[in-house]
Amino acid sequence: MITTLLVANRGEIACRIFRTCRALGIATVAVYSDADAGALHVREADTAVRLPGAAPSDTYLRGDLVVAAALAAGADAVHPGYGFLSENAGFAAAVQDAGLVWVGPPVEAIELMASKTRAKKLMAAAGVPLLAPVDPAAARAEDLPLLLKAAAGGGGRGMRIVRELGDLPGELTAAAAEALSAFGDGEVFAEPYVERGRHVEVQVMADEHDGVWALGTRDCSLQRRHQKVIEEAPAPGLDDELRDRLRDAATAAARAVGYRGAGTVEFLVAADGRPYFLEMNTRLQVEHPVTEAVFGLDLVALQLRVAEGEPLPSTAPPQPTGHAVEARLYAEDPARDWQPQTGALHLLDVPDEPGLRLDTGYTSGDTIGVHYDPMLAKVIARAPTRTEAARLLARALERSRIHGPVTNRDLLVRSLRHPDFVAARLDTGFYDRHLAALTRGADEADQRLAATAAALAAAARNATSIAGGFIRFGAWRNLPSQPQLRRYRSEPDGREHEIAYRRTRDGVAVEVEGLRVVSAGRARVTLERDDVTRHFDILARDDRVYVDTATGSHTFTALPRFTDPAERTEPGSLLAPMPGTVVRLADGLAAGATVEAGQPLIWLEAMKMEHRILAPASGTLTALHAAVGLQVEVGALLAVVTDAQEEPTA
Structure with a gap:
């Protein structure tokens, strides 16, 4: 029986595993780098062990240090989470050699699936459909387009699409260099690139008593740089025959390697409906919550149960109900080549309502550093139908208050409401086709209205309070006062807004026809235009101003009246x-x-x-x-x- 579990990971997945451990009465141990000393997963664990250094290669990728940490903390089991050492057969073996329980698949299964080229040969022998590999040295124009992939690892590293034969040598070199840097293995292979293909996967769970569950399908087609952004379960629009083929192929793959624990078999479904095996991830997936939501399961709890030698609760999994959609909230700027962002996360506030789930490794006041993946959180919505789940998730993201670095929140909201997503016209080229529309700047009129609210809130903060709780905006004179000016630059699109307001006997007014100031406080401003009243919540941090409304948020930088020549x-x-x-x-x-x-x-x-x-x-x-x-x-x-x-x- 597992009594104390060390999670060999960080951030959101460590916090998520700790949540299940608390429910099961299992003590928890975290490991952390120097960069993560104050991280949420460290604060939530019962015990934490430092791994000196900041780079992953010095900390979370040092299996010897992680095993030593487990022994030092008195843990009797290790859960790898995902990423880092989760699919490292040597680490799994070292955990078991140290007398600890490994909450993962057998070492042999990890080894067999660690190389995509070896895994494809194994799956071919098991009758699983797959794409025929292409020898890059013998590739011809008719073989194009090609997809280059790293044989080891995942997460989109080492992947390149080649559409011109002359580009193949250079892209092979680049893919091999990236794969070597990311995984320590520069092997790269090529296969046909399927245009408009869908990324569909099957969650499997297996025990050591010959029990194998195939837990439905997930669609993970909306990807950027070959990394998933929005996932859902079940995968929409698949007929029963195709679902059966995918389930049977995933079950065959698990049995072919004597699998145990949680794993995922990934497929590419071509536009004609033919499925092809991509790879098997011998770990828990980032998107596992959507499967949990529709099956009513805790996959981490099942992992622990299987690791203790127990069988699955029944010979067949429960029946799924409803639909679930997950969005990955990243600190990144999609309009600028998905550049990751860093800095202080002043506020992270996602609505806590029925049907919503938040998995995160951050809280308000934390800092987003440079060393690790920029994912802030996963927001999951479950509802009786796909339409309801997507609508609930889009609205929750729209109403979230996220103050700090630029995020992909607006992109997620627009993606969930895009006609192609609503109609389930899904494929991995979604963002290639629609990115420009999805990252368009905010409506300029709405943006200016938010900047006006920011200026009025700043005026209120600089005013003085008098008896009765009212705010005095300055000494009133029986003469027209000169307008006050404030300048703001919208982030990240760079639009500048100059706002003029005037102090009056009753408080403050703006010189915009049809716009009336209903109230102007330090943190909330209410404006009325054309008989429509809107509320604006404002938070100022240094020169940054965050304005939240019922239909979205705006971020501004307060600008000085004159530009400093030194900044040129x-x-x-x-x-x-x-x-x-x-x-x-x-x-x-x-x-x-x-x-x-x-x-x-x-x-x-x-x-x-x-x-x-x-x-x-x-x-x-x-x-x-x-x-x-x-x-x-x-x-x-x-x-x-x-x-x-x-x-x-x-």
Whole structure:
């Protein structure tokens, strides 16, 4: 019987596992890096053990340190969560060699599925349908497009789509380099890229008594950079025959490797309805809550039960009911190449209502650092129908108050309301086609109204209170006062708004026709326009102002009346968009080199993602400050490109 469980992970998944442990009466142990010393998962655990350092390679990826931490804390079992060491057969073996219970599949099953190329051979022998591999060295034009994939690992690392034969050698090199960096294994293989394919997976749960459950389907087609963004269960629009084929194939895959515990068999479903095996994840998935919601199960509790040698509760799983949709809330800017964001999370407030679930590793006041994945939370909605679940989730996200770095919240809301999503026209190219529309700027009129509310709240904060609780906006004079001005820049789209208001005998007024100030307090402003009353909640943090409304939120930077000349940047400067590490430079890149507009010059790795820094114009690289291995802060000057049109002539 497990009495004390160490979770070899961090953040949201560690907190989620601890929640089940508390319900089962199991004591918990966290491990943490120096960067996570104050993290939520550390605060929620009964015991916590420090792993010195900040980089994953020095901490959460050090299996020897994690095993030592479990022994030092008196744990008798280890749960790997997902990511990090969760699919590392050597770590699983080390846990068991130390006399600890491994809450995961057998080492042999992990080894068999660790390499996608080996797994595909095994699945072919088991009769599971799959795409035939393509030898990159022998690829022809008719084989295109191709998908390059890392043989080890997942999460989209090492994946490239190749549409031109001439691009294949360079993309192979880049994919292999990224795979080696991410997984320590540079093996890459190629297979046909299926246009408009759907990513559909089957959750399996197996025990050591020959019991195997196939727990329905999930659709995870909405992805960015081959990483999932929105998931749902059951996968919509599949006929019974296809569901049966997927269930039977997943069960065959689990039995073929003698599986035990929770796992996921992933498929690509082509537009013609034919399914192809992609891989088997020998761990719990990020999106497991949607399956829990429709089956009424706790998959972590089942993992623990199976690890203790118990059978599954019955020979067949319970019947699913309703529909569930999950959205991953990231600190990232989708409009700017999905750049991860860092900084203080001043407020994270998601509605707590029936049908909603929040899984997170953050609370208000925490800091989003540079070392790990930028996912803030998962928000899950369950309802009797798909339409109701998607509507509930979109509205909950819209009403959430999230103050701090830029997030993908608006993208999620718009995705859930997009006609293609509503009609279940799903495939992995959704964001490639619709990103521009989904990341459009906020309506300018709504934005200006929110900026007006921000200006009035600032005026109220600078005013004085008098008897009776009213606010005096300054000494009243029997003469028209000069209007007061405040300037705001909307984030992240950069629009600037200048707001004029005037102090009156009754308080304050704005010089906008048809707009009336109903009330203006320090934290709430009510405005009326065309007989419609709207409320605005305002929170100011330094020069940032967050304005929440019933239909969305706005973030502004309060601007000084005059721009500081010292803030100007030399034209053509390439600045680091985030803190990170320079991992690659373009071949032959050096000061004096000729570059073309849009040419990738520098590759920056931050928060488990690679970002390309592109030449802003065609011209000459007049300065290069970046070098491979250099760690940079946001805003650091990496290089300078002089526009060819501005270069001096002889």
